[in-house]
Amino acid sequence: MSFELNWGVIGPGRIASTFINDLLHSHDTLRKDVTSKKIRHKLVAIASSSSVERARKFKEDSINEASDDGIKCYGSYNEIFNDPKVDILYIATPNLNHYQLCFDALSHGKNVLMEKPFTINYKQAEILAKLAKDKHLFLMEAYWTKFLPVYREVYDLLFSHDKSPIGEIKRVVSDLSFTFPRDDPGMERIYDPSLGGGVTLDIGIYSMYWPLGFLDKDCQLTFPDIAASANMADTGVDISTAVILKYNENNTLGIATCSGFFDNHSHGVVINGTKGRIEVDDSCVPSEYWVYDEKNEPLIHKRFNYNGRGMFFEADHVADCLARGLKESPLHTLSHTIRMAKILDTVRKQVGTIYPESLESTETSKTK
Amino acid sequence: MSFELNWGVIGPGRIASTFINDLLHSHDTLRKDVTSKKIRHKLVAIASSSSVERARKFKEDSINEASDDGIKCYGSYNEIFNDPKVDILYIATPNLNHYQLCFDALSHGKNVLMEKPFTINYKQAEILAKLAKDKHLFLMEAYWTKFLPVYREVYDLLFSHDKSPIGEIKRVVSDLSFTFPRDDPGMERIYDPSLGGGVTLDIGIYSMYWPLGFLDKDCQLTFPDIAASANMADTGVDISTAVILKYNENNTLGIATCSGFFDNHSHGVVINGTKGRIEVDDSCVPSEYWVYDEKNEPLIHKRFNYNGRGMFFEADHVADCLARGLKESPLHTLSHTIRMAKILDTVRKQVGTIYPESLESTETSKTK
Numbered sequence: 063m064s065f066e067l068n069w070g071v072i073g074p075g076r077i078a079s080t081f082i083n084d085l086l087h088s089h090d091t092l093r094k095d096v097t098s099k100k101i102r103h104k105l106v107a108i109a110s111s112s113s114v115e116r117a118r119k120f121k122e123d124s125i126n127e128a129s130d131d132g133i134k135c136y137g138s139y140n141e142i143f144n145d146p147k148v149d150i151l152y153i154a155t156p157n158l159n160h161y162q163l164c165f166d167a168l169s170h171g172k173n174v175l176m177e178k179p180f181t182i183n184y185k186q187a188e189i190l191a192k193l194a195k196d197k198h199l200f201l202m203e204a205y206w207t208k209f210l211p212v213y214r215e216v217y218d219l220l221f222s223h224d225k226s227p228i229g230e231i232k233r234v235v236s237d238l239s240f241t242f243p244r245d246d247p248g249m250e251r252i253y254d255p256s257l258g259g260g261v262t263l264d265i266g267i268y269s270m271y272w273p274l275g276f277l278d279k280d281c282q283l284t285f286p287d288i289a290a291s292a293n294m295a296d297t298g299v300d301i302s303t304a305v306i307l308k309y310n311e312n313n314t315l316g317i318a319t320c321s322g323f324f325d326n327h328s329h330g331v332v333i334n335g336t337k338g339r340i341e342v343d344d345s346c347v348p349s350e351y352w353v354y355d356e357k358n359e360p361l362i363h364k365r366f367n368y369n370g371r372g373m374f375f376e377a378d379h380v381a382d383c384l385a386r387g388l389k390e391s392p393l394h395t396l397s398h399t400i401r402m403a404k405i406l407d408t409v410r411k412q413v414g415t416i417y418p419e420s421l422e423s424t425e426t427s428k429t430k
Numbered sequence: 431m432s433f434e435l436n437w438g439v440i441g442p443g444r445i446a447s448t449f450i451n452d453l454l455h456s457h458d459t460l461r462k463d464v465t466s467k468k469i470r471h472k473l474v475a476i477a478s479s480s481s482v483e484r485a486r487k488f489k490e491d492s493i494n495e496a497s498d499d500g501i502k503c504y505g506s507y508n509e510i511f512n513d514p515k516v517d518i519l520y521i522a523t524p525n526l527n528h529y530q531l532c533f534d535a536l537s538h539g540k541n542v543l544m545e546k547p548f549t550i551n552y553k554q555a556e557i558l559a560k561l562a563k564d565k566h567l568f569l570m571e572a573y574w575t576k577f578l579p580v581y582r583e584v585y586d587l588l589f590s591h592d593k594s595p596i597g598e599i600k601r602v603v604s605d606l607s608f609t610f611p612r613d614d615p616g617m618e619r620i621y622d623p624s625l626g627g628g629v630t631l632d633i634g635i636y637s638m639y640w641p642l643g644f645l646d647k648d649c650q651l652t653f654p655d656i657a658a659s660a661n662m663a664d665t666g667v668d669i670s671t672a673v674i675l676k677y678n679e680n681n682t683l684g685i686a687t688c689s690g691f692f693d694n695h696s697h698g699v700v701i702n703g704t705k706g707r708i709e710v711d712d713s714c715v716p717s718e719y720w721v722y723d724e725k726n727e728p729l730i731h732k733r734f735n736y737n738g739r740g741m742f743f744e745a746d747h748v749a750d751c752l753a754r755g756l757k758e759s760p761l762h763t764l765s766h767t768i769r770m771a772k773i774l775d776t777v778r779k780q781v782g783t784i785y786p787e788s789l790e791s792t793e794t795s796k797t798k
Contacts, residue, residue, distance in 0.1 A: 232661075232670065232691035237603075239702070241724075289657040289780075291674040293600075293681045302600065304674045304685050306659040313661045317672050317687060323600035324702050327726035328709070334607070334692050341696070356609075358695035412657075 064099050065385035070107040070148035070172070072139060072163060073155035074120030077177065080370070081152060081204075083126055085377035088369040092211060093378055101381045107134040109142035139163065143170035150200065150380065153177060156251060157258030158421055161186040164201075165426045168193045173200035175380055179263040179406065180399050182421045187403035189424055191396040200384055202391045203399040207268060208275065209375035211366045212348035216333070216340055219353070219362075221279065227353050227361055228335030235317045236272040236331045238265045238345045239302075242322035244295070252322060253297045260299035260415040262292075262406060266320040268346040270405060272331050273307050273316020274398065281397040283311045285404065292413035295322075300413045307405070347371065432467050433753035438475040438516035438540070440507060440531060441523035442488030445545065448738070449520060449572075451494055453745035456737040460579060461746055469749045475502040477510035507531065511538035518568065518748065521545060524619060525626030526789055529554040532569075533794045536561045541568035543748055547631040547774065548767050550789045555771035557792055559764040568752055570759045571767040575636060576643065577743035579734045580716035584701070584708055587721065587730075589647065595721050595729055596703030603685045604640040604699045606633045606713045607670075610690035612663070620690060621665045628667035628783040630660075630774060634688040636714040638773060640699050641675050641684020642766065649765040651679045656773065660781035663690075668781045675773070715739065 069085075071078050085103045088096075095101040105125065110116035114137030121133055136142050142151065143166060150173040153163050161181045167174045168190065180203040181187045194201035207213055220226045242249045242261070251257045252264055278286070287308040292300035302323055307316035330345035338361070343350040353362040368375075383391055390396055410416075437453070439446050453471045456464075463469040473493065478484035482505030489501055504510045510519065511534060518541040521531050529549045535542050536558065548571040549555045562569035575581055588594045610617045610629070619625045620632055646654070655676040660668035670691055675684035698713035706729070711718040721730040736743075751759055758764055778784075 229692075233687075233689055235605075235687070241704070287659060289659040289672075289674065291655060291657040291676045291683065293676065293678075293683055302681070302683055304657075304683055306657065306672045306674065308659045308661065310661075313670070315659065315661055315670055315672055315687075315689075317685065319601075319603070319683075319685060321601055321683075321702070324597075324704055324707070325724060325726075326702065326707075327722065328697070328700055328707065332696055334689070334694065336609070336692055339692070339694075339696065354695065356693060358693075 064102055065381060066102040066104055067381040067384060068104050068106040068147055068149040070109065070142050070145065070151045071105065072109050072142060072151055072153045074108055074110050074117055074124070075154060078152065078154040079120070079124035081154070081373045081377070084370045084373040087126055088374045090369040090374065092368055093374055095378055095382060096374070101378060101385065103377060103381060105133055106147045107136060107142050107145050109136040109139050111139055113137050139166065143167060143172060148172060150175060150384065157182065157263060158256070161190065162426055164190050165193065168197055168199055168201065171197065171199065173384065175202055175204050177204045178267050179258070181403060182258055182417060184400065184403040184407045185424050187400045191400060194389065198389060200389050201396065202380060202394055204376060205271060205394055206373050206376035207271065207346055207348065208394050209379050210348055210372050211368070211375070212342060212351050215364065216342065216351055220276065226335060228333065228339055229337030231276060231314060231333060231335050233315050233317070233334040234273040234276050234331065235334070236269045236345045237319045237326050237328065238269040238330060239319070239321040239324055239326035240265060241325050242301070253295050253299060255297060255299050255415070255417050256421070258417060258421055259297070260410070261320045261322050262300055262303050262409050262415065265346070266303055266305070266318065266409070267402065267406070269318040269320050270305060271402065272345055273318055274402060274405065276333060277307070277309050277312065277314045277316050281395070281401045283309050288405065288408045288412065290409040290412040294414065298416065300415045303409065303413060305409050432470055433749060434470040434472055435749040435752060436472050436474040436515055436517040438477065438510050438513065438519045439473065440477050440510060440519055440521045442476055442478050442485055442492070443522060446520065446522040447488070447492035449522070449741045449745070452738045452741040455494055456742045458737040458742065460736055461742055463746055463750060464742070469746060469753065471745060471749060473501055474515045475504060475510050475513050477504040477507050479507055481505045507534065511535060511540060516540060518543060518752065525550065525631060526624070529558070530794055532558050533561065536565055536567055536569065539565065539567065541752065543570055543572050545572045546635050547626070549771060550626055550785060552768065552771040552775045553792050555768045559768060562757065566757055568757050569764065570748060570762055572744060573639060573762055574741050574744035575639065575714055575716065576762050577747050578716055578740050579736070579743070580710060580719050583732065584710065584719055587708070588644065594703060596701065596707055597705030599644060599682060599701060599703050601683050601685070601702040602641040602644050602699065603702070604637045604713045605687045605694050605696065606637040606698060607687070607689040607692055607694035608633060609693050610669070621663050621667060623665060623667050623783070623785050624789070626785060626789055627665070628778070629688045629690050630668055630671050630777050630783065633714070634671055634673070634686065634777070635770065635774070637686040637688050638673060639770065640713055641686055642770060642773065644701055645675070645677050645680065645682045645684050649763070649769045651677050653772065654684070656776045656780065658777040658780040662782065666784065668783045671777065671781060673777050
């Protein structure tokens with residue numbers, strides 16, 4: 063028995079290339095369902111809104127496939143929405159049209175894996191989640207970090223045993239920072255409010271998902287008290303941000319930071335417990351973690367080497383969900399996505415990153 | 431030529447014992463002015479408000495001195511204030527009476543080294559600074575961390591050369607956390623609002639002085655925007671706190687945290703620059719630092735071993751100031767202390783730690 067998942071891609075860019083090549087071509091031994099052929103991934107269509115040539119160029123330049131592979135290239139989104147071969151659409155366009163495209167894809171009956179930020183705001187996220195539910199379609203935010211082995215093992219250490227090695231979790235401190243030079247044309251998206259810019263929606267999400275996922279793992283606590291502050295770029299978006307999430311029920315604090323001023327090579331995440339701590343090398347692409355007891359003695363140190371960027375872990379999880387008939391990931395629920403969208407809204411409001419009204423709108427163009 | 435400084439101690443407790451033994455008995459080679467006999471420290475008097483026996487017990491149990499040393503023991507503060515042999519008073523009592531005692535000491539013409547927290551609030555700090563100025567007396571907050579070799583070297587690396595090894599400083603992240611068990615009677619001061627409790631005034635100060643000292647080193651910037659949040663103990667004081675200091679002029683962020691839930695053995699301080707970072711092992715008693723370039727290559731790693739707790743660095747600095755006739759430390763100015771007091775007030779207000787009105791009062795008992 064084997065389950066074959068046929069992918070369509072919207073937004074043929076760098077991240078789509080990494081994702082698709084990862085899921086199609088990695089033979090990593092950690093992909094048990096794929097190496098055992100229980101799950102097979104196939105790329106069946108690519109769509110660019112600008113021209114069919116752009117889709118073709120992406121296929122030729124970026125996807126490591128044979129030429130007569132049967133991958134359809136489209137110069138409009140409508141064509142890929144109506145392609146019956148496409149089981150699931152991976153949407154990886156710029157932030158500003160996430161909402162409309164996901165709305166259209168779901169309206170056409172397609173399952174969707176939606177790149178982050180899921181939407182521009184909380185209201186849009188809620189509408190999409192409801193639409194997917196109404197249409198009985200699978201929808202997930204592409205927060206791929208959660209499916210990497212470091213995240214899963216740390217999560218299991220803390221929550222799947224009788225006793226956590228670090229006692230009760232009291233604080234999660236997390237950072238993701240990169241140098242985003244103001245004069246680099248490739249960094250335009252970060253600085254432009256009309257593209258949904260600012261570091262919070264770009265890299266802050268990775269940083270903030272650790273406190274959210276470990277302090278309020280099932281999104282069952284009251285919405286946290288939030289205190290945020292940011293240095294602002296001259297374009298009016300946040301360029302270095304710090305966020306404190308305070309949970310009253312379990313008396314914990316999350317501190318998430320991100321900055322466009324420097325590359326942060328320090329530990330990306332520190333989870334402090336009453337009896338020790340866990341450190342993770344990176345909040346976005348973790349490959350290594352350390353567990354220390356309360357006397358600072360090392361208990362565990364593990365490092366994972368996997369092929370490519372490891373985005374296949376997420377893709378395999380999606381395939382597994384669809385094979386099981388699930389409409390929502392049990393690991394990364396829409397509750398998480400909606401909660402994060404609400405946190406992001408609050409942070410943006412507090413620090414003063416304002417987007418044009420058109421981006422914030424929940425109105426959609428008519429769709430078939 | 432030699433300068434001898436005669437110390438009097440008010441508040442004979444643990445910290446006073448460490449401080450006095452450090453300054454009297456360490457022959458550390460890093461104490462050049464002391465080992466060369468340019469500076470000599472002498473303890474001449476100890477005062478306890480409760481009884482002369484308590485002062486004597488402190489002398490016998492805690493101070494490593496010969497018996498016929500001429501150290502006077504007093505059962506009242508008035509006696510030590512009027513002892514003409516005392517050049518400077520080291521005040522190390524519980525927080526709640528710092529203001530009154532420092533006011534009295536200055537009023538009696540004594541120089542003062544005042545333990546932290548300097549006062550309960552900003553207004554009290556301003557009054558004391560003005561009184562010391564009016565009376566031409568030396569007054570300094572005992573923020574001893576600033577005189578330790580790690581702090582001084584890191585400071586010099588960043589500010590005393592043409593070029594900082596980490597480029598422009600953009601962020602300082604700093605933590606100081608300890609386990610303060612709720613049921614430990616020795617931890618009463620932390621939990622009791624009537625004693626000026628809460629972690630912010632106890633350990634948060636150490637954490638917050640790094641952003642203040644490195645992002646606004648001369649206290650010349652506009653007062654920072656502050657966003658703070660805390661988990662609260664059932665007694666109404668903060669027990670785990672996070673503070674964001676935002677400086678608009680230099681586009682920097684400081685993130686200072688402290689918690690009473692766990693011992694934090696992670697790096698105490700990380701200073702992020704545009705071209706690298708500096709990590710310090712501890713924000714309170716640093717003994718080690720690392721400098722990394724923007725590619726995460728180590729540039730410098732230094733470790734200092736010194737006698738005892740190294741509180742003598744502070745004492746020697748005080749003696750040096752007095753020998754030079756200074757009424758204020760050029761390294762740890764009263765501007766720093768007043769700025770910190772204002773930051774602490776703002777943090778307490780935001781997180782909701784409220785002290786009794788009597789502690790906040792700027793009124794003093796009449797003094798001679």
